[in-house]
Amino acid sequence: MIRGAALLAEGVAALRAAQLDGAATDARILLAHALGIPRDRLTLALQDDMPAKVQARFHKAIAARAAHQPVAQIVGRRAFYGREFIVTPDVLDPRPDTETLIEAALEQPFTRFLDLGTGSGAIALTLLAERPDAQGVAVDLSQAALDVAARNAKALGCAARATVQCSDWFSAVQGRFDLIVSNPPYIGTPELEGLAPDVRVYEPRMALVPDHDDGTGLAAYRLICAQAAAYLAPNGWLMVEIGHKQGNAVQELFRAAGLADIALRYDLSGHPRVVMGRAAV
Ligand code: GLN
Numbered sequence: 001m002i003r004g005a006a007l008l009a010e011g012v013a014a015l016r017a018a019q020l021d022g023a024a025t026d027a028r029i030l031l032a033h034a035l036g037i038p039r040d041r042l043t044l045a046l047q048d049d050m051p052a053k054v055q056a057r058f059h060k061a062i063a064a065r066a067a068h069q070p071v072a073q074i075v076g077r078r079a080f081y082g083r084e085f086i087v088t089p090d091v092l093d094p095r096p097d098t099e100t101l102i103e104a105a106l107e108q109p110f111t112r113f114l115d116l117g118t119g120s121g122a123i124a125l126t127l128l129a130e131r132p133d134a135q136g137v138a139v140d141l142s143q144a145a146l147d148v149a150a151r152n153a154k155a156l157g158c159a160a161r162a163t164v165q166c167s168d169w170f171s172a173v174q175g176r177f178d179l180i181v182s183n184p185p186y187i188g189t190p191e192l193e194g195l196a197p198d199v200r201v202y203e204p205r206m207a208l209v210p211d212h213d214d215g216t217g218l219a220a221y222r223l224i225c226a227q228a229a230a231y232l233a234p235n236g237w238l239m240v241e242i243g244h245k246q247g248n249a250v251q252e253l254f255r256a257a258g259l260a261d262i263a264l265r266y267d268l269s270g271h272p273r274v275v276m277g278r279a280a281v
Helices: 004-017 023-035 039-045 052-066 071-075 096-106 122-130 143-155 219-228 247-256
Strands: 077-080 083-086 112-116 135-140 162-166 177-182 232-241 259-266 272-279
Touching: 004 023, 004 052, 023 039, 023 052, 023 071, 052 071, 071 077, 077 096, 083 122, 083 143, 096 122, 096 177, 096 232, 096 259, 096 272, 112 122, 122 135, 122 143, 122 162, 122 177, 135 143, 143 162, 177 219, 219 232, 219 247, 247 259, 247 272
Parallel strands: 112 135, 112 177, 135 162, 177 232
Antiparallel strands: 077 083, 232 272, 259 272
């Protein structure tokens, strides 16, 4: 028999050997996962003998992480803005940076909103959970992602106010919205090569690099900006997450689209992370 503490130490060593940052934290999350307990109960469990089944689950999880699979994909969950979301290899792992977009949106009044490229639904469902009067349309081109978003909508009790729908950006969208949000793919193809294998190998490429990328990663913004005016209600806001070097280019696209009150929002690292602008009445 092996105690929890010894098994954990083994996992940490294996992750360190694979040169992963955050080995200690990751190993704890993966052991709690193998035990099927919440992370805050792990310390107590470290004194216990680990059943063979738990050991096997833990070793499998450690091997996946050592091969750079993201922790969220291994455990199938990720916390975003204080709520748990189901995550699979079909969706982008919700990131803390994207909470900047949530904060910007929640400063505004809105009832009807649209989320373009919803993925796990993290943005749309957080907005619905935070605004009990809101109604959201969440679209994605990936049916596999929409399945994840629908499961998350149900788990968070928001399904009745969420329309989860397949659409190539605006193609299947109807009506006008007080708010349009998006975290579109914005990595330029050359930049993709420089990303950690955790992202480059394991996350869906269609969530990272826009279709018809010209190397800048801006293609999705061009498309969204060109059509947004037809889908925004008077005074409605368009808010998009951006890569930290894309602030000027995306603001220029917002200006060209005739949007007003264009502004940037910064993430916790101080990088420009959101561009927002509103439809002139
Ligand atoms: N922020 C993500 C990353 O750098 C990219 C997400 C996106 O393209 N929307 O990995």
